[in-house]
Amino acid sequence: MSLPRFRYSQLLRCSTRLSAKPSSLSRLRPFSAMASKQSQGSSAYTPRYIDIGINLADPIFRGLYHGKQRHPDDLGAVISRAKEVGCQKLIVTGSDLTNSKEALEIAKEYPGVVYTTAGIHPCSSAIFSSSHKPRASEGGEGHTEGQSTPCDPDPSQPISEDHDACPKKTSQIIASLQNLIAEAQASTPGALVAFGEFGLDYDRLHYCSRKVQLHSFAAQLDLVLAMKPQLPLFLHSRAAHADFVGLLKDKFGPRLERLEKGGVVHSFTGTAEEMRELMDLGLYIGTNGCSFKTAENCDVVKEIKLDRLMLETDGPWCEVRPSHEGGKYLVSKINADREAEAAAAAVAAAEAAEATEPQNDNVEAGEKPTQETPVLAAATAALASASLAPPSSSTLGSSSSPGQTGTTATTTTTTTTNSAGTNTPSTRTHTPGPKPRRKPPAPKQTKKEPEVPERWKSVKKEKWVEGAMVKSRNEPCMIERVGTVVAAIKGVSVEEVCEAAWENTCRVFKLE
Numbered sequence: 001m002s003l004p005r006f007r008y009s010q011l012l013r014c015s016t017r018l019s020a021k022p023s024s025l026s027r028l029r030p031f032s033a034m035a036s037k038q039s040q041g042s043s044a045y046t047p048r049y050i051d052i053g054i055n056l057a058d059p060i061f062r063g064l065y066h067g068k069q070r071h072p073d074d075l076g077a078v079i080s081r082a083k084e085v086g087c088q089k090l091i092v093t094g095s096d097l098t099n100s101k102e103a104l105e106i107a108k109e110y111p112g113v114v115y116t117t118a119g120i121h122p123c124s125s126a127i128f129s130s131s132h133k134p135r136a137s138e139g140g141e142g143h144t145e146g147q148s149t150p151c152d153p154d155p156s157q158p159i160s161e162d163h164d165a166c167p168k169k170t171s172q173i174i175a176s177l178q179n180l181i182a183e184a185q186a187s188t189p190g191a192l193v194a195f196g197e198f199g200l201d202y203d204r205l206h207y208c209s210r211k212v213q214l215h216s217f218a219a220q221l222d223l224v225l226a227m228k229p230q231l232p233l234f235l236h237s238r239a240a241h242a243d244f245v246g247l248l249k250d251k252f253g254p255r256l257e258r259l260e261k262g263g264v265v266h267s268f269t270g271t272a273e274e275m276r277e278l279m280d281l282g283l284y285i286g287t288n289g290c291s292f293k294t295a296e297n298c299d300v301v302k303e304i305k306l307d308r309l310m311l312e313t314d315g316p317w318c319e320v321r322p323s324h325e326g327g328k329y330l331v332s333k334i335n336a337d338r339e340a341e342a343a344a345a346a347v348a349a350a351e352a353a354e355a356t357e358p359q360n361d362n363v364e365a366g367e368k369p370t371q372e373t374p375v376l377a378a379a380t381a382a383l384a385s386a387s388l389a390p391p392s393s394s395t396l397g398s399s400s401s402p403g404q405t406g407t408t409a410t411t412t413t414t415t416t417t418n419s420a421g422t423n424t425p426s427t428r429t430h431t432p433g434p435k436p437r438r439k440p441p442a443p444k445q446t447k448k449e450p451e452v453p454e455r456w457k458s459v460k461k462e463k464w465v466e467g468a469m470v471k472s473r474n475e476p477c478m479i480e481r482v483g484t485v486v487a488a489i490k491g492v493s494v495e496e497v498c499e500a501a502w503e504n505t506c507r508v509f510k511l512e
Helices: 006-017 076-083 097-109 122-129 167-187 210-226 241-252 271-282 295-303 327-356 374-385 474-489 494-509
Strands: 049-054 087-092 114-118 194-200 232-240 263-265 284-287 310-311 408-415 423-430
Touching: 049 194, 049 474, 049 494, 076 087, 076 474, 087 097, 087 241, 087 374, 097 114, 097 167, 114 167, 114 263, 122 167, 122 194, 122 210, 167 194, 194 263, 194 474, 210 241, 232 241, 241 271, 271 295, 271 474, 295 474, 310 474, 310 494, 327 474, 474 494
Parallel strands: 049 087, 087 114, 114 194, 194 232, 232 263, 263 284, 284 310
Antiparallel strands: 408 423
């Protein structure tokens, strides 16, 4: 028996509607292989990523949150998940002396996979201040050593600009940093690949004042200039572009001609004009979830040249959130994939039925089928999974309209008296209308973020189980989402994004 005409045509319409958009579907692939690229006569592309900025030395990846052990150390599982998505190399950022040492220990544990940087983050730079309180708690002034800094700014509580940098402390800190770098290069050759993370951050002056940040940045740039050979720079600039570029030019020349190894400005959230100036100076641009928060951010990402692009997660912070502008590229991709796969399966089932089932003369003549065939049921189920399910055959074959279900006419006989005084019976037929249906209660208005499928189960830290990710703890395995969003914004394949970022990163940081 062949499929009814109205069913088969609906499947074909679904297929035609989806195949009419090759440009969008070509770059929107299943999440489990979101970086794959299929072409006729060639094998699937296997993605390869380098996460240039991941804070694996943060205690969160050891299960320690705000000084409390919430779950076992799962750093090994975090790195394993990264490898599963094709993230073959990780650069662990050092943000202070303690953090940089711990990052180096992780690099020693995972040679050829984990690399590291060493430097003092602007939010950790209060240690240069004469009034700095060593190892300040999170609730107090300054930044806790060994911990990375959350992405979100808090401009409401800046540290007073009355605080001055201490020359004696500065000499001690720079000497300690210089010794750390020398020891790392001697004990683990090739593991330390960049100087940083350092720069300026005027969004988070509650960690360190503007004055002390400028002092810290300048002192570290002097150390870079004194190194022979220099290291590439891992730079941070947030809401401080003019001062940031000004200091770089003061130290390395107007075209940064004295900067031997180049560098990357990571986690970029600035304007298109600022980004173009950085690229013109020969610097690279790092993108993560913070780079996709707004439509303006995404417009900037679109303008990043592929030969200046690098990818990162900046975990445990800066995840790609569905509520952000960039999140729509993940959600739309999932919907398109489901729709395409379901329609393709349904059309294939219909075509197979046409080829294998005997013709049914009654159906071909236009009669309604009395029973849904297994093939038809399978095709309908496939469409339903993509929210494209056609009406059921029973509904299509019904001649009654909504509300006219089993109504019965009633006849009423009455007696009237005419002018002659004779009683005359009269009959009136009354057909009751449909009973009004009770309206269902209106659903509660709750804001829910769009669903984005995940490879691994994600749980709260208090309910941690082995093999699960921790909610809101960004991991290097999520770099495939960064690559997918960048590709969608720029209108290119994920392969182009992956390969460009890979080559750029290996070139600058001399990764093998």
